[in-house]
Amino acid sequence: MTELNQLAPAFVEMAHRIVWCTAATVNAAGNPSTRVLHPVWEWDGSELTGWIATDPNSLKARHLAARPALSLTYWAANHDTCTADCATSWDDTPEGRQAGWDRFLHAPEPVGYDPAIIPQWTSPESPGFGVLRLRPNRLRVMPGALMTAGQGELLTWKR
Numbered sequence: 001m002t003e004l005n006q007l008a009p010a011f012v013e014m015a016h017r018i019v020w021c022t023a024a025t026v027n028a029a030g031n032p033s034t035r036v037l038h039p040v041w042e043w044d045g046s047e048l049t050g051w052i053a054t055d056p057n058s059l060k061a062r063h064l065a066a067r068p069a070l071s072l073t074y075w076a077a078n079h080d081t082c083t084a085d086c087a088t089s090w091d092d093t094p095e096g097r098q099a100g101w102d103r104f105l106h107a108p109e110p111v112g113y114d115p116a117i118i119p120q121w122t123s124p125e126s127p128g129f130g131v132l133r134l135r136p137n138r139l140r141v142m143p144g145a146l147m148t149a150g151q152g153e154l155l156t157w158k159r
Helices: 004-018 059-066 094-106 144-148
Strands: 021-026 032-037 040-043 048-054 069-075 081-090 130-142 155-158
Touching: 004 040, 004 048, 004 069, 004 081, 004 130, 004 155, 021 059, 032 059, 040 094, 048 094, 069 130, 094 130
Parallel strands: none
Antiparallel strands: 021 032, 021 069, 040 048, 048 130, 069 081, 081 130, 130 155
């Protein structure tokens, strides 16, 4: 098992290069549901935190209210994959919403974007704008092309 300080930078690099991931939740009855999301990840040298700008009134939000966990998998055409299984929480304070808005607005390309491109999000105060915090419990990074060539290493970490 890899140490977080070795794996987190590789995870962030791959996730930010791929940008879009498939995210899975389960409802109160345990039935799964997936969607495509666009998280931003921050590694501060000791803690990895993910952020998703999303509607706090969505089906996803209802699933997370019952079971506050999200599994995200990124995949690239060269078979690079990385996965994060996370605990979730909403940062719904005015300061948290503003910080979330700014985080996406100022994130580097290709993960950064102006949240105002979403029609119902005109500002951080918009009722449909929410900031979801991700705290990984398990990470996996697999450099697919390198693994196929016998040169890569599967990295895993568990809290």
